[in-house]
Amino acid sequence: MPFDVHVLGTASARPTGTRSVSGSIIKCADGTVVVDAGEGFQERYGAQRKHLKTKAKGVTLKPSDIAVLAFTHGHLDHTWGALPWLQSMDLEHRQQPLLILGPTSSDVIDALLEGTPLPKDAPPAELARQWRAWLELGAQYLAFPVRWVLGDPVNDRWIEMNPSTFTGLLLDEMPQPQGWKKCSLRAVPTTHSVPSCAWMIGQGPTKGAFDRERAKALNLSTDERTQLAKGQDVEMKDGTALTASSFRLSDHAPTSVMISGDTASMAQGFTPELAPTLLVHEATFLEEQQEKAEEHLHSTAKGAVRSAHHLNAGVLALTHYSSRIKSSRSALDEALQDADDLPVVALEDGDRMVVEDDGKVTHLIRNEDGWQQASIAPNR
Ligand SMILES: [Zn+2]
Ligand SMILES: [Zn+2]
Structure with a gap:
């Protein structure tokens, strides 16, 4: 889902x-x-x-x-x-x-x-x-x-x-x-x-459907198919092992959403392994107020991009704009200057x-x- x-x-x-x-x-x-x-x-x-x-x-x-x-x-x-x-x-x-x-x-x-x-x-x-x-x-x-x-x-x-x-x-x-x-x-x-x-x-x-064709090609018994479908590995009579995971057609990687809350860029717990599929990150300030961002431990739009790159985020969504940011387009424009392919x-x-x-x-x-x-x- x-x-x-x-x-x-x-x-x-x-x-x-x-x-x-x-x-x-x-x-x-x-x-x-x-x-x-x-x-x-x-x-x-x-x-x-x-x-x-x-x-x-x-x-x-x-x-x-x-x-x-x-x-x-x-x-x-x-x-x-x-x-x-x-x-x-x-x-x-x-x-x-x-x-x-x-x-x-x-x-x-x-x-x-x-x-x-x-x-x-x-x-x-x-x-x-x-x-x-x-x-x-x-x-x-x-x-x-x-x-x-x-x-x-x-x-x-x-x-x-x-x-x-x-x-x-x-x-x-x-x-x-x-x-x-x-x-x-x-x-x-x-x-x-x-x-x-x-x-x-x-x-x-998330697991994909069971690979019936492969089971058929290998002439597996009903018991063996059931076992594999349940996620249990099966050992064949000739000693070869069949792993349950190899009988799943598509295996979607884990997905995740991270909401940053208020934070300076490159927050202390942000590590590359976290790799959120979607990062919703604050962008309180534009670059012209970089000093203010540092003083109050908030991020600029470019700071949010730095965090997203460091976290290996799939997509970055900006939020938490100060009242000086009249149009979110200006935050987006600044972010895109540094985004590369993010x-x-x-x-x-x-x-x-x-x-x-x-x-x-x-x-x-x-x-x-x-x-x-x-x-x-x-x-x-
Ligand atoms: Zn806040
Ligand atoms: Zn706050």
Whole structure:
């Protein structure tokens, strides 16, 4: 099943007339992930659902499919819409469990484990602080089950917050959404002014059909065919081994989507092995504000290209533009100067990126009539 990525807000810290703050939805084979939920998230989510219902029949965004809310960091343009949305889902009698994940520091984890006050240098936007406030504002009484999991993505240390005592319990590893089999989530440390991470949603290799012709040519018995089809290797009477994988006609490589959140270019956890099929990366500034990007640990459009090249990303999609960027075309133009053969798109609010199992990526531009498929520059 393809990934269907909905980028609902492409503004940076402040919304503009045409752009809202961050919040993305990724549909995958096992369910739906929400990455960040800035101010007004539920309105944008509702509007996108309505637009799908009336203009893209057959494509749905069901709230009951949402299994995870994953924050890239605690800045309010990424978090401030979460509590009202959680409370609305409660009013709609949501029953499904929700996993909430977010990055913090190891100092905060230690304080939560020991039940001591948060360290003085923990930033105002610290997620532990915000979650505690939300719980006190009513999130404690949500009727559907919620797991509040904070982690230090750099040291891979994760704790579950007890919603009534605000203390933490150390976990062996970052939990995955309940019941997920095909897809998995991964936190990749980024470089920002508060603890931060990118979220990568991956799907394992998909298997093609069983090679009946080859089985026939080798005169295999029904038992042998069944065994191979199940993925078990078979040893023939003459001692030759038949591997199950060699009986699969096409074996699609794993596909994945990475959402960077706010980060300086070449974030600390970005490594070439990650190779996301699609990278949605922030491009807060243009080159003229390179210094500002460095000072505030954000990226320029060219910085996003550097990250994408380093990560071996298949396609780069730009988002999170400062209000100085009037047209996303200027971000795209700068990115293309350095892109070489890397395909790049500049997103607008409500755009979708679809990643097929075979790795093909499509950009769908939201318009009044629904979504229009656009070519990805440079055209391939
Ligand atoms: Zn931001
Ligand atoms: Zn930020």
